[in-house]
Amino acid sequence: xxxxxxxxxxxxxxxxxxxxxxxxxxxxxxxxxxxxxxxxxxxxxxxxxxxxxxxxxxxxxxxxxxxxxxxxxxxxxxxxxxxxxxxxxxxxxxxxxxxxxxxxxxxxxxxxxxxxxxxxxxxxxxxxxxxxxxxxxxxxxxxxxxxxxxxxxxxxxxxxxxxxxxxxxxxxxxxxxxxxxxxxxxxxxxxxxxxxxxxxxxxxxxxxxxxxxxxxxxxxxxxxxxxxxxxxxxxxxxxxxxxxxxxxxxxxxxxxxxxxxxxxxxxxxxxxxxxxxxxxxxxxxxx
Amino acid sequence: xxxxxxxxxxxxxxxxxxxxxxxxxxxxxxxxxxxxxxxxxxxxxxxxxxxxxxxxxxxxxxxxxxxxxxxxxxxxxxxxxxxxxxxxxxxxxxxxxxxxxxxxxxxxxxxxxxxxxxxxxxxxxxxxxxxxxxxxxxxxxxxxxxxxxxxxxxxxxxxxxxxxxxxxxxxxxxxxxxxxxxxxxxxxxxxxxxxxxxxxxxxxxxxxxxxxxxxxxxxxxxxxxxxxxxxxxxxxxxxxxxxxxxxxxxxxxxxxxxxxxxxxxxxxxxxxxxxxxxxxxxxxxxxxxxxxxxxxxxxxxxxxxxxxxxxxxxxxxxx
Numbered sequence: 001x002x003x004x005x006x007x008x009x010x011x012x013x014x015x016x017x018x019x020x021x022x023x024x025x026x027x028x029x030x031x032x033x034x035x036x037x038x039x040x041x042x043x044x045x046x047x048x049x050x051x052x053x054x055x056x057x058x059x060x061x062x063x064x065x066x067x068x069x070x071x072x073x074x075x076x077x078x079x080x081x082x083x084x085x086x087x088x089x090x091x092x093x094x095x096x097x098x099x100x101x102x103x104x105x106x107x108x109x110x111x112x113x114x115x116x117x118x119x120x121x122x123x124x125x126x127x128x129x130x131x132x133x134x135x136x137x138x139x140x141x142x143x144x145x146x147x148x149x150x151x152x153x154x155x156x157x158x159x160x161x162x163x164x165x166x167x168x169x170x171x172x173x174x175x176x177x178x179x180x181x182x183x184x185x186x187x188x189x190x191x192x193x194x195x196x197x198x199x200x201x202x203x204x205x206x207x208x209x210x211x212x213x214x215x216x217x218x219x220x221x222x223x224x225x226x227x228x229x230x231x232x233x234x235x236x237x238x239x240x241x242x243x244x245x246x247x248x249x250x251x252x253x254x255x256x257x258x259x260x261x262x263x264x265x266x267x268x269x270x271x272x273x274x275x276x277x278x279x280x281x282x283x284x285x286x287x
Numbered sequence: 288x289x290x291x292x293x294x295x296x297x298x299x300x301x302x303x304x305x306x307x308x309x310x311x312x313x314x315x316x317x318x319x320x321x322x323x324x325x326x327x328x329x330x331x332x333x334x335x336x337x338x339x340x341x342x343x344x345x346x347x348x349x350x351x352x353x354x355x356x357x358x359x360x361x362x363x364x365x366x367x368x369x370x371x372x373x374x375x376x377x378x379x380x381x382x383x384x385x386x387x388x389x390x391x392x393x394x395x396x397x398x399x400x401x402x403x404x405x406x407x408x409x410x411x412x413x414x415x416x417x418x419x420x421x422x423x424x425x426x427x428x429x430x431x432x433x434x435x436x437x438x439x440x441x442x443x444x445x446x447x448x449x450x451x452x453x454x455x456x457x458x459x460x461x462x463x464x465x466x467x468x469x470x471x472x473x474x475x476x477x478x479x480x481x482x483x484x485x486x487x488x489x490x491x492x493x494x495x496x497x498x499x500x501x502x503x504x505x506x507x508x509x510x511x512x513x514x515x516x517x518x519x520x521x522x523x524x525x526x527x528x529x530x531x532x533x534x535x536x537x538x539x540x541x542x543x544x545x546x547x548x549x550x551x552x553x554x555x556x557x558x559x560x561x562x563x564x565x566x567x568x569x570x571x572x573x574x575x576x577x578x579x580x581x582x583x584x585x586x587x588x589x590x591x592x593x594x595x596x597x598x599x600x601x602x603x604x605x606x
Contacts, residue, residue: 037400039537087588093400094345098544099587101537105580113574226411226533233404266415270408274393277405281397 004135009255015144017251018151022206023224024231024243025158026199032238033175033195036085037096040103042225044200048073048207049216050111053120056211062125066208070201077200081193089192108218117218122211147209154205155244162240171195175238227254230273236283245284289469289552293599297552298465305458309451319450323522325562326457330464331515332542333554337468338508339540340549343484344395344501347403347536348410351390352509354531355383356516358417361429361526372435372447379517380510387509391502407533418528428527431520447521457518461555464511468551471507480504545586547595556594 027041051072055065080103088096124143131139162168170191173181182188207220214220231250235242250269257268264271276284289295305326312318335349359379364370394405418426434447445452471477480500482490487497520526529535538561546557564582568575590597 031400037403084584084588091591093403094339094540094544094548095587095591097347097403097537098541099584101541102580102583102587105576105583107580109574109577109580113577222534226407229404230408233401233408237400263419266419267412270412270415273408274405274412277397277401278393282401 004138008134008138008140009259010252011140011144011148013252013255014248015148015251016255017248018148018155019206019210020224020227020231020251021244021247022151022154023203024228024235024247025155025240026202027228028232028235028238028240028243029202030196030199031232032240033171034085034089034192036088036196037093037100038085038199039097039100039225040107041199041203041228042221042223043104043107044073044077044203044221045207045210045224046111046218046221047076047107048204049211049214049220050115050120050207051204052208052211053122053216054115056122062122062212069208070205073204074197074201076204077197078193080200081196085196086189086192104222107221112218120216122216124212143212147213150209154202158240167194227269230269233283234273234276236286239283239285242283242285291599292602293595294550294552296602297556297595297598301552301555302458302462309454314451316450319454320522321566323450323454323457324519325558326454326461327515327518327522328539328542328562329555329558330457330461330518331512332539332546332558333461333464333468333551334508334511334515335539336543336546336548336551336554338504339543341472341484341551342480342501342504342508344505345399345403346394346406347533347540348394348406348408349509349512349539350531350533350535351406351410351413352383352387352512353516353519353535353539354410354413354417354526354528355386356513356518357520357526357530358423358429359383359513360517360520361423361431364431364435367433369433369436372437373439375435376514376517379513383513384506384510387506387513388502391505391509395498395501395505407536410531410536411533414528414531414533417531424527426528428525431524431526434521434524453522457522460514460518465551465555472551476500476503541583545583545593547593547597550593550595553593553595556598560594 023041023045026044027038030036030038030041048069051069052062052065055068056062059065059068084099084103088099124141128143128146130142132142132145133139160168162171170181170186173184174186174188174191174195178188181191206224227250231243231246233246234249235244235246249272253272254265254269258265261268280286289298305322308322309319312322331349331353335346338344338346338349356379359382360375363378364375390409394402394409397405417423417428423429437444437447445456447453447456472481479490479495482493483495483497483500490500491497516526516530519530542557542561543554544557545561546553546555564579565575568578572578592599
């Protein structure tokens with residue numbers, strides 16, 4: 001493989017990894033802070049993609065569609081947390097698994113009811129269309145660069161929010177001791193609603209920005225959910241930093257193995273995960 | 288043997304009724320086959336229920352063994368020659384036990400949420416292996432052209448191609464499976480398994496190797512899961528990767544939680560109710576997932592101990 005092709009694939013891998021980080025960070029945040037294992041997290045990604053498709057068609061602008069979809073996702077997150085998740089805090093993981101599998105069913109059914117089962121496509125917005133030449137031979141799409149940039153911005157934003165703000169301090173405190181935070185006079189319920197809604201929004205944003213890059217199809221949520229599990233397990237459950245490193249590893253391994261080892265490429269990330277777990281049974285950055 | 292009232296009631300109603308079912312249905316092939324599938328699934332769900340509910344080992348990759356039961360038969364049996372059912376049953380149980388020993392060795396190093404995920408990942412790995420393979424038919428799977436014959440010392444006991452015969456084989460298997468788990472739970476081994484789930488530290492302090500008991504339980508449950516997959520492959524005459532998919536594991540987990548974790552007979556109850564609802568909703572609407580999903584959510588919120596728990600509390604109140 002020559003150096004430009006290598007670079008090109010590396011950029012693809014990193015871009016995919018950054019997108020995975022966006023989804024996995026929500027999963028791991030909700031688990032780390034609230035102890036909730038949300039199997040329906042992938043469905044939120046799917047919801048984002050479908051909403052983006054729907055509003056792009058009805059408003060004619062991808063930018064507008066993205067904003068509307070993200071707001072709807074945020075509200076959806078609040079609704080789900082207030083009505084369902086709130087009843088699960090004192091329950092075990094199995095009840096969470098069962099309820100969120102129920103949610104997956106509901107979202108899959110609604111998707112097929114509202115938008116059918118045919119694959120849909122969203123056009124890349126005109127102002128982000130085009131490609132930057134890397135060398136004489138290879139060009140890189142601007143839209144993919146834009147998505148990577150956005151993901152990096154969100155990652156930095158998350159880092160600063162969690163480590164530098166009062167809200168972040170409360171989130172970190174809630175992670176270690178829920179009751180103590182409550183004793184300090186913090187409305188923990190509102191904090192949890194916020195964290196859950198943020199998790200949903202992160203997955204949905206990933207879905208929204210993915211819509212112009214992939215085809216919007218039923219079942220896209222489940223596929224991405226399993227990849228996110230791998231990311232989160234490699235990084236260590238509940239660790240945002242772990243999710244970042246894990247996502248980049250998975251993204252790069254997945255991209256390169258599909259070129260270099262096509263026979264076993266779909267198994268590669270699971271092999272990676274098994275190797276990491278053999279060395280560090282709780283993931284790379286577990287607390 | 289069956290200690291609590293709800294369990295006794297269920298076993299005494301279910302098994303006699305199940306025995307009569309082919310007669311009541313006038314040997315209607317479609318329904319007899321459908322019921323046989325439910326019996327097979329019940330075996331699978333019961334083995335998972337033992338693992339999750341009795342041993343506290345939560346796996347989201349139990350379908351690995353279900354699929355393995357089917358694929359092992361395809362790999363071992365010659366394509367156009369009838370093999371002996373009993374010998375191949377033994378092969379499937381033996382080989383899947385060995386695989387379970389190895390897999391168990393890896394996954395039981397972890398626990399809780401990590402075990403959920405690593406079992407899921409290993410099953411997915413296997414799923415992709417078979418769905419990407421060319422020699423095993425990829426996504427379409429493999430057909431089983433000739434079903435095994437069941438002779439013992441030259442005497443053909445029953446015919447696997449006959450739906451009613453097959454149905455009774457499944458029913459007998461399910462009954463034996465329940466009996467087997469009940470006997471295990473009553474034995475010394477079972478009491479230690481209970482102790483391991485209650486308090487691993489204390490059990491260790493008593494001098495038992497917790498890991499060994501978990502591993503033994505994992506092997507037992509996995510081999511029975513493989514047996515269920517083997518029966519499924521024989522019933523439909525094909526295997527395909529969807530048997531290994533995480534949806535298969537997830538649905539089985541839903542069925543066992545629905546029935547009431549750790550109750551064993553609840554696995555049958557959960558499978559029956561889930562499949563019954565599935566069938567009913569499918570006939571009402573193309574989007575059967577919607578009412579199913581809503582119902583699952585409502586059940587989690589309403590019944591904390593599954594249907595078996597609900598049944599038990601009903602009977603308790605009447606006493």
